[in-house]
Amino acid sequence: MRPMNGFRDKRVIAALLEKIAERRRGLTSPVRIMEVCGTHTMTIHRHGLKGLLEAAGVEMVSGPGCPVCITPNEIHEAALGLVTGRENTVLATFGDMTRVPTRRGSLQAAVPARGSEVKVVYSPEESIALARKSPGKDVVFFGVGFETTIPSIAFMAKSAAAERLANYSILSALWLIPPPLKAILESGEVRISGFLYPGHVSAIIGTAPYEFIARDHGFPGAVAGFEPGDILLGILSVLDQIREGKPRVANEYTRVVRQDGNPVARALMAEMLEPMDACWRGLGVIPASGLKLKPALAAFDAESKYGLRIEPRSADLPGCRCGDVLRGLIAPPECPLFSRTCKPDSPYGPCMVSFEGACLVYHKYGAPRP
Amino acid sequence: MCLGIPSKVIEVDPAFQTGRIDYLGTKIKTNFALLDDVKIGDWVIVHAGFAISRLDEADALETLDMLREMAEKS
Numbered sequence: 001m002r003p004m005n006g007f008r009d010k011r012v013i014a015a016l017l018e019k020i021a022e023r024r025r026g027l028t029s030p031v032r033i034m035e036v037c038g039t040h041t042m043t044i045h046r047h048g049l050k051g052l053l054e055a056a057g058v059e060m061v062s063g064p065g066c067p068v069c070i071t072p073n074e075i076h077e078a079a080l081g082l083v084t085g086r087e088n089t090v091l092a093t094f095g096d097m098t099r100v101p102t103r104r105g106s107l108q109a110a111v112p113a114r115g116s117e118v119k120v121v122y123s124p125e126e127s128i129a130l131a132r133k134s135p136g137k138d139v140v141f142f143g144v145g146f147e148t149t150i151p152s153i154a155f156m157a158k159s160a161a162a163e164r165l166a167n168y169s170i171l172s173a174l175w176l177i178p179p180p181l182k183a184i185l186e187s188g189e190v191r192i193s194g195f196l197y198p199g200h201v202s203a204i205i206g207t208a209p210y211e212f213i214a215r216d217h218g219f220p221g222a223v224a225g226f227e228p229g230d231i232l233l234g235i236l237s238v239l240d241q242i243r244e245g246k247p248r249v250a251n252e253y254t255r256v257v258r259q260d261g262n263p264v265a266r267a268l269m270a271e272m273l274e275p276m277d278a279c280w281r282g283l284g285v286i287p288a289s290g291l292k293l294k295p296a297l298a299a300f301d302a303e304s305k306y307g308l309r310i311e312p313r314s315a316d317l318p319g320c321r322c323g324d325v326l327r328g329l330i331a332p333p334e335c336p337l338f339s340r341t342c343k344p345d346s347p348y349g350p351c352m353v354s355f356e357g358a359c360l361v362y363h364k365y366g367a368p369r370p
Numbered sequence: 371m372c373l374g375i376p377s378k379v380i381e382v383d384p385a386f387q388t389g390r391i392d393y394l395g396t397k398i399k400t401n402f403a404l405l406d407d408v409k410i411g412d413w414v415i416v417h418a419g420f421a422i423s424r425l426d427e428a429d430a431l432e433t434l435d436m437l438r439e440m441a442e443k444s
């Protein structure tokens with residue numbers, strides 16, 4: 001295959017930015033576009049697009065697209081409780097999750113009970129492999145993610161059930177992207193002109209789940225990929241939609257995102273999981289915004305298996321404003337702790353932990369203080 | 371968690387829907403259960419050890435050509 005570096009070619013970027021500035025000049029009201037996905041936030045900052053877009057008259061606002069960040073404290077604390085309170089329990093999770101600070105410390109700093117430990121895994125598959133090879137241990141996979149990751153976690157549930165793997169269960173924190181966008185629009189707190197929809201979530205769900213945003217709320221939006229050129233193409237499309245007064249769901253990542261997403265993955269999700277009203281950090285309880293294992297899989301659901309009582313509250317740790325960052329209400333430098341008490345090597349809140357967290361991204365790529 | 375860069379499929383074990391991809395020169399074990407009929411030589415997007423989507427090469431080249439044209443004209 002021909003190399004894909006054309007998507008980050010300097011001349012391509014310059015031409016796209018010029019086009020964006022030109023379209024922007026025809027518009028009178030401010031243009032603020034919410035990039036929903038944390039990986040978009042990272043690309044925008046890493047390639048210096050934030051400042052270049054501002055110069056072109058387009059302000060980018062980060063949204064709730066970091067699964068590690070939006071998982072509320074109580075779920076993180078339940079995971080901590082498992083590994084510190086139960087013997088011979090292996091809590092397997094993604095690296096970022098182990099560094100999230102809670103009122104009871106982080107998983108990384110926790111002192112596990114006898115025979116217990118926290119294991120960092122890259123893929124959910126590694127967690128099930130741990131359970132297969134250590135029958136004397138109870139392996140709990142602390143699985144967090146959006147639609148991009150959820151199918152793989154559903155696959156784990158299916159495999160565990162098929163193998164009757166009695167020492168394996170899942171502590172799930174599974175989040176759906178369209179419902180919080182609805183909540184953000186309905187709250188009316190944030191002034192935005194349109195959305196950049198996440199590329200890889202859309203690879204699973206397709207474009208239809210965003211239609212209501214254009215149809216019922218009148219907001220333009222575009223699905224975009226993760227190269228600088230992809231992001232700028234998405235923004236260009238949003239500007240065109242504003243100019244024409246015809247909001248829709250554009251797909252500017254057609255090489256990866258099909259209109260109907262990934263039907264195999266969605267069928268697997270529907271087979272193993274069911275919707276639930278979920279509580280998001282900063283956003284509170286949003287109807288049908290999360291998924292959980294179906295009741296038939298209770299034996300593999302850590303919450304039922306271990307009788308955990310998780311009553312998530314959306315509140316931050318005192319002083320942390322992650323919740324406001326996730327709602328697009330403030331930019332990270334507006335938090336008094338940003339880059340002072342709260343830094344990547346001593347994070348005070350989850351938005352400074354995850355590589356998709358807006359605070360970490362702003363800190364790392366040195367956005368100017370307001 | 372997300373390898374946004376397309377990776378080439380270099381090994382497939384259809385019985386277990388698994389195999390390996392080449393990600394920037396590194397061979398990585400990958401689960402193909404979320405895609406129908408993955409073949410050696412396919413380009414896929416991999417997330418947390420699972421191939422979640424196929425890359426449509428013709429489509430990618432079309433977008434690249436469009437971008438290049440835009441850059442040349444400006």
Ligand code: SF4
Nearest residue numbers: 321322335342349359
């Ligand atoms: S800078 Fe730290 S304390 Fe402030 S909102 Fe971000 S994560 Fe929370």
